[in-house]
Each structure stands twice: as C-alpha cells, then as structure tokens.
Amino acid sequence: RKEVEQDPGPFNVPEGATVAFNCTYSNSASQSFFWYRQDCRKEPKLLMSVYSSGNEDGRFTAQLNRASQYISLLIRDSKLSDSATYLCVVIKAAGNKLTFGGGTRVLVKP
Amino acid sequence: NAGVMQNPRHLVRRRGQEARLRCSPVKGHSHVYWYRQLPEEGLKFMVYLQKENIIDESGMPKERFSAEFPKEGPSILRIQQVVRGDSAAYFCASSLNKAATNEKLFFGSGTQLSVL
DSSP states (O other): OOOEOEEEEEEEEEEOOEEEEEEESTTTTEEEEEEEOOOTTTTOOOEEEETTTEEETEEEEEETTTTTTEEEEEEOOOOOGGGGEEEEEEETOOOOSEOOOEEEEEEOOO | OOOOOOEEEEEEEEETTOEEEEOOSSTTOEEEEEEEOTTTTTTTEEEETTTTTTEOOOOOOOSEEEEOOOOOOOOOEOOOOGGGGOOOOEEEEESSSTSSSSSSOOOOOEEEEOOO
C-alpha cells in the first residue's frame, strides 16, 4: 500500500461548479499535511496547509480526518485557471521529508 | 528574485553517460531536498542534505546515484552510467529550517533528464 494515495482523475468540472477530492495516508504518525498544485510538469507550488480544525482560503477548503486518515480539498466556483494537478503532501512526525501523493488531475471546462 | 535555481532545465544524455544536475537553494537556506518525478507519477523523495551532510538518502537508488551539498557552491545530483529508466524530471527544493512542520519548501523549476 502506498504511503499517500490519491485518485488520479481526471475530474472534469464545469466552470463555476464545486469539486472535492480526498487523499488517504497510511501512517498514523503523520503530523503535517499540505496541498500543492502542479501545472504542466512545472514545479509544485504550495496551495495551502491543512489544519486539524479545517481551514479555508478563498474558494479552497481543506479538511483533515485523523480517525479515517484522509485529507480533502474542496474547490468552490471553479475557474478555468484551477485546472491543474493537486498533490497531497504528508510529513511524518519524526521525519523531515515530504511524501507526495500521485496527484489528482482537475480539468475545469467552460 | 533569488529563488531555487536549477540547471540545466533540460539535459539529454546517451545511455552510459553521466548526468550532473545542479541546484542553488534560496540564499540563506541550508536544507536541500531532491525529488524525482517519472511521467504520470507523483514526486518521489530521493535525498535530504544539509550543508556538507547527507541527512536522509532513503530514496536514493543504491547504485549510480550520489548527491552532495558542499560548503560552497550548489548541490549536485550525480547519476553515473545513465539508463533510459532515469529519464524523469528532477526537482530540488530548499528550506530555511528542517521541513518538519509547516516549514515551506521552495521548489526549483526542475531539470528534465532525457536518456536516449
């Protein structure tokens, strides 16, 4: 089983719609969680950290469910520019390296 | 804009040659991470270095691959006797402190290695 798993997609989303997807992690000792965005094989860019209480940044909402060991990302009012691959990232409690999921591809269409 | 600089952006090598990938971290950052991304896959951790020291190389193949981060100069990822399976995008990232919590990693634009 992979340490961090994501549905590869693609999620085809009409412009203006809401899309949500999850990421599961296998190590219960994982401490920190992030969502990164990657465009067309360019470098990943931090989208947002994920906090235990859940957090929101504009149209983006991230949630953490420690009991079920998954995090989620919800995008409201999708824009064409939201088309990208969204990478789930986990850091283990005693570790110092980011473990990436395989990414979920989102395609927003007019 | 003194972000993470990687060069070359694209590197073409024939099987059996050596590939050297360079990474200059953000000024003042002493922690460097190398990741590899194969086509249609996520980023895979390779190695974590802190000035002159390899801290974690658990993701490095046992043979042909080596990394260094000297006191002066960029971090170097070296691949000897490249094979077609080494073709991938190699990303370098740096951080000011150890990326243990919410420390932000700054990624370079990557080096796309193509082995013919």
